[in-house]
Amino acid sequence: MSNATLAVPAAGRAGRPRHARPIIAAVLVATFMAAMEVTVISTAMPVIVGKLGGFHLFSWVFGIYLLTQAVMTPLYGRIADSFGRKPIYLASTGLFLVGSLLCGCAHSMVALIIFRAIQGIGGGGLAPLGVTIIGDVCKPEDRPRVMGYLSAVWGIAAIAGPLLGAFFVHTLGWQFCFWVNLPVGLITMAMVWRYLRDGQQTRSRAPIDLVGCGLLVLGLGLMMGALVQFEALPSLTLILLLALAFVALAGFGWRERQVRHPLLPLHLMFRPLLMTANASSLLSGALLIGTTAFLPPLIQGVMGDNALDSGIVIGVLTVAWTITGMTIGRAVGRLSNRLLAVSGGIAMAAGMAALVPIADGGSLIWLTAIAIPIGAGMGLTSIVFTLAVQGGVPANERGRSIALFFFCRLMGQALGSAAFGGVLNAGLAATKGHDVMQELVNPALRAALSPGYLAAATLRLGHALHGVFVLAAIIGIGALIAACFTPKRSVQSP
Known part of the structure; x- marks a missing residue:
């Protein structure tokens, strides 16, 4: 689940700096903070919607953070090379904290989305610059051990985030x-x-x-806007937005081929291994946001459970991801990459398919059980394709290939949040139910609803979420198909 490998560690110094340990500790703590930011609000978002309203903008809270974070990630490496690690890392952290402060002060969903964009602009530098700093201050023989600590931080954050979000909702406030x-x-x-x-x-x-960066943000932003609001936009406006998005993205692709130092190495996209890995990364990213962001509304809105129950379900999913990634990593190389990737694809697709009927009614125990194969499938495909990309490209292209791989995952999450949000909005708009979430997740308001109205409201929200999980099942099938094109073995490049 991590994007911590987005930057290639810089060449090490001749010796280890005197204060390497506190520097490494600071980087690990900051990485934990950034890694937790998506999952910590997943279980809190239904409650936030209950306070701020604007459920039709629900998916933007996730999508705008991921979009700005993804676009800024490759930029921070270039800026840090020009102006030094320390000032840029401090600026990135400071901007992230300003965004965090403002998010907690938001008085409307629109304000929260704007502040999340600021948070994402700052957060885009924490992970890649952290990896680069570790490369600077560690001896070469120490780097694998410290990178292992960094991977563990991402796993712990993924598990702790949903539970901490539930804790804050029930105690100190969202x-x-x-x-x-x-x-x-x-x-x-x-x-x-x-x-x-x-x-x-x-x-x-x-x-x-900067021009390429602007074209990328414009193209992806317009596409996300069209996806989220497609049910409310006139046909001509929708077509115009999509056309402008494709023009901007085509302009970005053209410019990347012209500049000497492109933002992303798009020429690597067309190699068979990387094409399969990046397609899987994109689709898996969409499925990840589809579960972590849209299961809590099901649990808290339709099933009537609380944020802690949402945290437990998401926590089980991330535990399954982490354990699978840790155990299967030892088998990669001895077993066929295609076998492992297809097994992960089957687990994800089956889990997503099992979510489709549960949106119309099901138990929390069954939902928790479904989360296990989904998390295991994501963990399996992630580790297989990460190692395949690391070992299947020449050493001088490894960093850029890994950067592109994780960029695709972030883009999958951003575009997935927009697509799932659009389906949810369309389902609620068909029944004029955009205000239903506020009533269902607020315990006082829910208790005041008549039995008949409560049943109708949960039915409306369940119907809309049913469409979300149908789309997730379709994407799960797409991820399985992509896994079928995985090479059986990676050619291990030096």
Whole structure:
């Protein structure tokens, strides 16, 4: 689930800096903070909607953070090469904290979305710059061990995030899902300020393609807007938005081929291994956001359970992901990559298919059981394709290939949140039920509803979520088909 490998560690210094340990500790803590930011609000979002309203904008809270984070991630590496790790890492963390503070102060869903964009712009630098700093301060022989710590941080954050979100909702308030970042972030900034010293070898002026970045944001933003609001937009407006999105993305692709230092290595997209891996990453990213963001409305809105129950279900999914990734990693190389990838695809597709009928009514125990194969399938395909990309490309292209792989996952999450949100909005608009979520997740309002109205309201929301999980099942089948094209063995490049 991590995008922590998005940057290639810089060449190590001759010796280990005197204060390497506190620097590494600060990076690990900051990475935990950024990794937890998506999952910590997943279980809190139904409650946030109950307070702020604007359920039709629900998916933008996830999508805008992921979009800005994904686009900024490759930019931060270039900026840090030009101006040094320390000032850019501090600026990234500071901007993330400003966004976190403002998110907790949001008084409407529109304001929350704007503040999440600020948070994502800052958060886009935490993981890749953290990896780069670790590469700077660690001896080569120490890097694998520290990167193992970093991977463990992502796993712990994925498990702890949903549970912490539920805890804050039931105790201090949903605002603390964002404000919890403030003391943690300030401590890490102080440690980096105190101990990290930039060396001159980290300063290389690399051109930054701001025009390409703008075209990418414009194209993806317009496409997400069209997907989220397709049921409310006039046909001509919808067509115009999609046309402008494709023109902007085509312009981005053309520009990437013209500039000397492109934002993304798109020329690598057309290699068979990378095409399969990136397609799987894109589809798996969409399925990840489809479960972590849209299961809580089912649990809390339709089934009438609370945020803690949502946290448990999402926690089971992430535990299954983490355990599978850790155990199967040892088998990769001894078993066929295609066999492992197809097995993961079958588990994901079967789990998503099992969610379709449960939207119309089911038990929390059964939903928790369904989360296990979904998480295991995601963990399996993630580790197989990550290792396949690492071992299947030449060493001088490995960093860019991995960056593209994880960028595709972030884009899958962003576009998936928009597509699922559009389906949800369309289902609710058909029954004029956009206000239903506020009534169902607020315990006081829900208790005041008449039995007949409550049954009708849960039926409307369940029907809309049914469409979401039908789309998820279709995407799951697509992920399975992509897995079938996996090479049986990766050619291990030096």
